[in-house]
Amino acid sequence: MSSNSGHEQKLAHILFASLPLTGHLTPILRAASELHRRGWPVSVVGSSTHGARISAQGVNFIPLQGNADLDDLLYYDRNNPNPPVPGFHELEWYNRALVDFEKFCVEPLAAQWACIKETLADLHAAHPNRPVVIISEAFFHGILPLYMDAPLPAGVPRPKTLCLSVTPPAIRSADLPPFNYPLPFSQTPEGRARNALLWDDWAQLTAPLRQRLHTELAAAGAQRFPAGPVLDGTIYTSASSAIMQVGVPSFEYPRSDWPDRFQFVGFLPLATPPPGGYPNLPGWWEEIKTTDKKIVVVAQGTVETNPNELILPTTEAMRDRVDVIVVAILGRRGATLPADVQVPSNARITDYLHYDAILPYARAWVHNGGYGAITHGVAHGVPMVVAGEGQDKPENIRRIRYSGIGVGLGSVAPSVQDLRLSLEAILSDPSYQERVNVLKQETIDLDCFGRIEKAVLDALA
Template identity: 35%
Template structure:
């Protein structure tokens, strides 16, 4: 029996797509163990996967996420260190202990599980095959892309683009993002892993044997110097029949006027005055249906954050969760704070996007929305009413945004998905075994 260990930092948007991969592996007879935070034990076990808890000292991401979110440059310099580098040495020790318990063919990890670097102090023949599962925008440096974390899009002309990118990368590495580079080298030294040696901090991910990006090329900056190990598989989680019952008001959606859906997701949804309230206010006098999801928070919390708001849209509909398989095909514009998974759900259905994120990796997801032509980025998580209104009206009046989103959706529909990804993993494992590496 082939065996795999899947490693994820404790966050739903990280764990859930990897469980899709786990399901495909198990369907082929693999034994799968998953190393992640205690909060996700029931989710992992419900998928039939053996759950292994991170050490408590490394199971800190949920706690950090509940506090004030880092924004802008600080989201990279101190946010990455606190959230991902600080727990990495202990997470790496836990991974090594798992591998010592029984032979393992493959280690799969998402990019923020930096503890996997503990494996790379070993020679390739002494460790399993390692696949990086890209559930956030691709961060590998390239002559064709600006450095990750600044939210800057590539230029269209090759020579000016490469000159600018070289300058930006040098400035980011040595000045703007110097703290996170120093933190990365300290972390790698603690694990006995090779240091950055002047490389950009996201290039620590280059040590993987397979770089599996869970998107399609149309939604990622092109890299002419990408490693041969980079492959695109499309998103692992896709909108399918949810089992949720549609409320009665769904029957009228999309028949007489455009539908605008606004959500702050399931993580950054503690303060609806950041995005939901200005969106509701912005659309109050437009002839649209406004659909709000609270991401699991009580609807009463939204009612409190909308207190005193007048006028309100005549057709305002609210739910904690709604069946996306029924809602997204009826949606003309999504207004969101830009989680990678949520954006791909919209793109799968060709829905153009107004994106308002500026924390964590959301500056980079927002940059890809703008670059791909699938929507408009607002550059802040707390936009004004006027900003939201102008962006929604622009998308409703310009069909090019919907066309770009539909093109990405078509690419998603034909992407390899988890079947293609596991096909490639199995092929790589067979090659290693034939070569006597494993």
């Protein structure tokens, strides 16, 4: 779709609100930056940790306040002297996920809503005749008071709202158990009966979180409260306009009961390289551009950065493959491997490298299962080997397997043998490449940013 005309530019101010987690903010910021490029006035609500990064996109940065202003890098740092709860890093991943939901979604809800209200008041004061469209990331629960009839500041009109999901959809379905339950998709009568029982089990398990959610909603001035358990999709389905899912139909289970207004918008498209190309490329870059060997890219991610979990096992798994070069990305600028590590001769190590710079050369993409890493893989048409656990990663890994675009290992620290067998399968079986090409074409056809812009225009109409 083409950029907006000058007339359309004046239609609305777009306010993005995202959970202050890097993996959630990154795709939100890409959408915000693109709509700004197309001429829309754009603001982004985010944590001060990411303020400089948000402002660098040319959009207006609005910092969260109080206990909503979370630093996700410090939160997950094993050296943090004040972990979210005592013994946080020793908890099983599903218990950590419940803590994460409480700390990022429920506990700061009232402070998030206060920020939204103040921002709406400021925008209205500056431009009384310009409507506001809020595009809320699906785990940002600070928008929920608006849907539960919390009062707005005097004289401030109710904004249009859209939901943008940048993780697998956490929406209740008769065909699926609750989010992160390790059971398969099923549309059989037996499967649906099982799912109903599991939803009852989930409601009991998370009853304290539901009560805490209601408490925070009451503090925010809500007049109504969600009837179901947490993570049943209320935050999605309460939006007054579209529910936009980053992804494509072939990556998602064909559930029978998608809510009204739900639509896939495609995975994020390839980023435009910076003028002059990507900076600070490693010294061995020319070899990557000219070699006829197969390139395997492995990244540890920006949160879980222990190279012993994924990077070193991957380099070891491919040590004897003379037809392969492994490019390992440590994930933080200035990061190095321990001095006693003997790097295989076919491995190339770098502290930081933009995924869009290296993935055009890749034949396989090994990562920790974040939705953003999957997006990069699909955009470049690269089959994947996916490790990781926690957050939304178990759901991501199941969809990797279901869609046929890679191998899902489902462990934060897979063995060398499992990685070797998985990579050999990816490099030798053309079906993985064929399937990821299907998803890549679906993404191109859907036109992610164009669909998001159209949803804004439809909401205003």
